């Protein structure tokens with residue numbers, strides 16, 4: 124590897140991998156280090172929505188909503204396999220928000236940015252049927268989009284690597300110092316090996332650790348105050364049959380999403396609680412779980428209990444601290460803070476805040492701010508980005524082609540491959556002639572061929588990487604099946620040295 128690199132990025136979440144992709148596509152030499160697995164922190168613990176954020180209109184965040192709505196269109200085109208349209212139903216609660224306010228909000232939501240692919244909002248006719256309690260009379264409907272957040276991160280990393288970026292998961296940055304106009308950065312790999320890398324530009328995309336990095340790694344005082352806000356989700360057996368999502372208004376002013384999840388489940392979230400602990404140890408509390416169940420129980424006819432929760436997770440939003448009181452009101456907008464040494468060299472760009480939805484715009488903004496410090500390059504290019512596996516027309520036509528090419532593939536597997544891998548699944552289907560050619564079956568349609576592909580091409584090392592981030596098959600595999608998968612992966616790692 125030629126040094127100095129043009130850029131080293133700390134953090135393999137959506138913002139770090141997005142910046143790596145944009146930089147590599149401009150022809151710059153880039154490396155990214157991530158201390159655990161890609162997307163192991165906030166970027167796999169989101170509500171998994173590519174959305175403008177309807178409720179941010181209440182906080183007059185028009186810039187953020189407009190940018191996010193415009194990004195929604197761009198991303199639907201960039202990754203049709205893992206990002207798809209989702210209709211939302213909003214039951215009206217007149218004592219919480221008057222109908223005129225919701226109508227105005229939805230009108231703005233429909234018109235603030237270009238909308239080519241998604242239908243606009245409207246009010247549903249009253250018919251009393253459906254999963255909601257009969258007292259919830261009027262229901263509004265509008266569009267947003269779903270994203271497999273962790274796969275989005277991995278696909279950005281793969282796309283960056285295709286363009287020459289070095290992607291180093293399980294590699295922690297322990298120290299970074301400016302010397303003679305360059306950054307000297309110390310890295311330690313999970314196996315204990317140490318290395319030093321030099322780079323012209325350093326990017327701190329450490330998410331909830333962005334301030335910690337200033338305190339421990341750089342070290343210098345953080346240029347802004349971070350507000351960590353914890354959000355938790357629960358997964359329960361599917362609450363309703365339709366493909367639509369629900370947005371529920373709670374008495375405390377918060378809103379809760381009920382989202383169709385992995386065919387058989389509903390994903391419910393999120394809470395918003397100020398957090399001061401270690402972002403690596405965040406987990407849902409019993410109070411958060413009962414809170415989420417209670418909100419669902421005041422809206423749906425089917426009632427749920429905490430003991431029906433089959434999976435739960437929490438994440439920590441790294442938000443810019445402002446004067447707003449409640450955690451739910453803190454701005455979700457991002458800020459990029461740039462500093463240099465006294466000679467105006469060795470810049471450090473730090474990412475504060477941001478959403479999955481705005482990662483591409485954030486990355487473009489970051490690269491534009493750094494232009495003066497970088498060699499001449501090709502300039503912005505990601506507006507028409509297509510991420511790996513996203514080169515197909517629509518889900519139905521890709522499923523149809525796969526069924527013709529692989530008539531022996533079960534329908535459920537075709538559906539999962541289309542929604543997780545798009546055209547990339549051909550890499551592990553690889554002209555096989557029958558299901559037994561896919562090798563050992565670990566359960567729930569997970570075969571060795573897919574695991575091998577994930578280890579070889581997508582940096583998967585552990586069962587959690589495979590079962591919770593590259594796929595969501597952790598919802599289905601028994602502990603014994605997970606142990607078999609673990610044994611298989613350990614053996615493969617030993618075999619590959």
Ligand SMILES: Cc1cc2nc3c(=O)[nH]c(=O)nc-3n(C[C@H](O)[C@H](O)[C@H](O)COP(=O)(O)OP(=O)(O)OC[C@H]3O[C@@H](n4cnc5c(N)ncnc54)[C@H](O)[C@@H]3O)c2cc1C
Pocket residue numbers: 133134135136137138139156157158159160161162163164165166167168169170171172173174294295296297328329330331332336340352353354355393437438439440441474476477478479480481
């Ligand atoms: C509950 C919740 C729901 C959300 N829902 C949505 C949503 O529906 N839609 C949306 O658009 N956004 C949503 N968001 C926001 C979005 O998830 C975050 O803004 C985004 O994931 C932040 O990404 P990031 O790359 O900045 O941080 P992270 O994903 O946390 O990545 C930072 C990475 O840096 C690594 N790191 C830290 N220190 C070091 C070091 N020293 N060396 C190497 N690596 C290091 C960490 O391991 C981590 O992986 C939600 C957030 C939360 C918490």
